[in-house]
Amino acid sequence: MAKTLKEAPITTANARSKLGEGEYARRLDAEAAVWYRKGKRGGVWFARWRNKGHGANYKQAPIGPANDVNDKPAEGLFTFLQAERLARHIVEQARQEAKAAADGPPLTVRLAIEAYIADRDARESRRKGREVRSDAGQRLSRYVTGQDKRGKQQAVPAAPLADVTLHTLKESDLLTWLAGLPGAVKATTKQRLVNDLKAALNATYAANRDRLDATLPAIIKHGLKKPGNGHHDGDDVASVARDNQILTDAQVGLLISVAQEIDAEQGWDGDLYRLVVVLAATGARFSQIARMRVGDVQRSQGRLLVPVSRKGKGGKSGSTPVPVGKDVLDALLPSTTGRKNDEPLLERWRHKQVTGEIGKWEKTDRGAWHSPSELQRTWDAMRERAGMPDVIPYALRHSSIVRGIRANLPIRLVAALHDTSVAMIERHYGRFIADGLDELAARAVVPLVPQDSGARVVPLRN
Template sequence: MAKTLREAPITTANARAKLSAGVHWRSLDPDVHLGYRKGRRGGVWLVRWRNGFGYRQKPIGTADDAIKEGTLDFNAAVKTARREVVAARLEAKAVADGPAVTVGLAAERYVAERDARHSKRAGRQIRSDAARRLGRYLLGQPARGKQGVVPAAPLADVAIHLLKEADLLAWRAGLPETLKETAKQRLINDLKAALNRAFTANRKRLDPALPSIIKYGLKAEPADDDENIPLARENQILSDPQVSALLRAARNIDASDGWEGDLFRLVVVLAATGARFSQVARMRVGDYQRTAGRLLIPASRKGKGKSGSVPVPVGKDVLDAIVPAVSGRAGDEFLLMRWRHTQVPGSIRWIRADRGPWQTASELTRPWDDIRGQAGMSQVIPYALRHSSIVRCIRQGLPIRLVAALHDTSVQMIEKHYARWITDGLEELVARSVVPLVPQGDENVIQISA
């Protein structure tokens, strides 16, 4: 039979002064006891808690018997004792089914999952953006070329069952000031996704409050330089003649470099639809619908639960330009293809190997430099075709919700980053509604001098 605990008067310094030397206990709950060990020069606080058939015990601080500063009174000792027991039980729960999961391990598993997903899409082994971001600012990475070793951040070694909001805030505060707000937010989102994934996979042995710690520790903050984020810069909004000049240059580069129409068709579709490269690259032959006068653009992978396609009307000239890509091909084949090359062993010569779909936006980098150089627009980026498509629709007076749907984005994003052109477009619409109101030749009209 378990012994009955004999409660000791340890709540005040005067009561403790009358106690004999040794350890005295007081119950906090049936399985947790606060202890006071009295010595010759004061005492210290202890906590013990039931662990299986026995108890675990731990000192938690010095009692305020003689000095008040930096010591613990009874109430502070109770709070500290409860906190230590909760932490110890979480520790035991976390390691019960295997080694404790650290922030670094959670990030590594997330990176492996992202790398596998991107490699599957590309058809070859590639490293995701999340791997580069988390490797540089959390996990650390070995020396590569001229780049030295990047040490892991202290946060990587923290076990997630002991993770505190302060740990996350300290990591954020330690990020380089030179890191752009957009890049910083992507990094934070990567870590948030990694930790939430780890909690979901290990929720039976983790504190249910962990998602709240992750949420508030990695909460998005308003960026001070929001207006400077170059999402829709003035020089990236192209007029129709400028878009035509780029397409003309694309056709010339295509012909001179032996692309056989592959490069030109890609740029045409980007310009006509305003879609992202990742969407256009996934289009199938069946997405070309000449009778309906439209192209079906696969939904982007941004967000959750998205599927299907977005129908985008295009002109006959665009449909005619794509005809060679659909003639005699099955509907489930990729619409936009390109030649791939391999290097002849022992030579600097490259030869054509096979045809396959476009895979990453970086494949457009080199030919795009030639295109914009020939068009005389050295600063224009491929994404300018998307910006220009959105602004073109806005200027035509299309409802913002329709503009957002056609470009597979949100109304909030359109309103945030294209507000100036929305205002201009609405002003033009209002101007068209203005009609003469004052009767001409009315003798009662009084002229107001300037």
């Protein structure tokens, strides 16, 4: 096409008026052109191209009638510049679709999510030693790919976003999906959902860069901005929730005492009590506490080694040393005495129903805690007895962070002890940082203005 195409003066209405009936072209690239066909009643624009590497046949698509009166935009008519822009868009989209078809089945948002869910489910199953379904899979199925009727749960239809192909994905597709999420979805749930979808799309792009456009990561980034950055006030809601969960030392002590009481009443053999003690003393996440080993208790150094979180990118390993008091170390003595260093520090009994007796259960074996859901029913009883109906287990983490801030520890140290970032501390606990700085600044204030003692000041002569 590049060697035989003869270009014609079709860029202005005046130039086109001097042409006879027929077809005339202006090249877009070596394999594509915008064409002008002039007839007795006027002219029309169309695009003609050949997909590189996908056959020698030319394809064409209509654009619309030409504005042969002047070179100004008019409703229903197209100037040369408008026709050229539309022709480029038509050709680019057609070539992308041809390339995607040649490379195999088109990659869709649904396929990206299914691959991501399979990976997450496998990872969680390896960690827990049994087949489990990840939280990410539940969220993405409910709000993107849809799910069948399961027990009392009604079937949920898939969102339109699920069937969008990745080579045609636009920011508007993602923004429309975000805007369509139910208003009842909690801000924290919405943020986790966005993070999961972003991870799924980015993982598919990383594995198929030769098939997808290089602009896709930017589309994902800007289409899935963090909730609160122009989409809704999710961050503000999350911050208020944290403020409502800051407990005093007395309240933390009350929760520990209540845990000890319920532990004895329900036959936990100290397992519940020790779990709550470690959560309160370290401020760590449940997933970190559950992975602690007997050897992580370093009594001589007065500290616990808390495994780093698995949040974020890359394979993180190691532990964070967290100083604790003798009372905490004493509470953990039954879990460390006579046990091997590589055994789980915190365990709990497993139960099975007694055959033939409804409502009666018996202890079978012991094992590590798996999920925060194992604590939920007992936690409800704890907060009811403690008179704190709204408190959640994560409040122990919030309170530990604020306790460090109020003790005027460096923010970097508070972040390190709780395996998070300085930016996250400043973002969610900024008010407590400001209060602490005010107290420090107040201590530096000294009297500067002389005080009148009531006596007359007599100047001395030289």
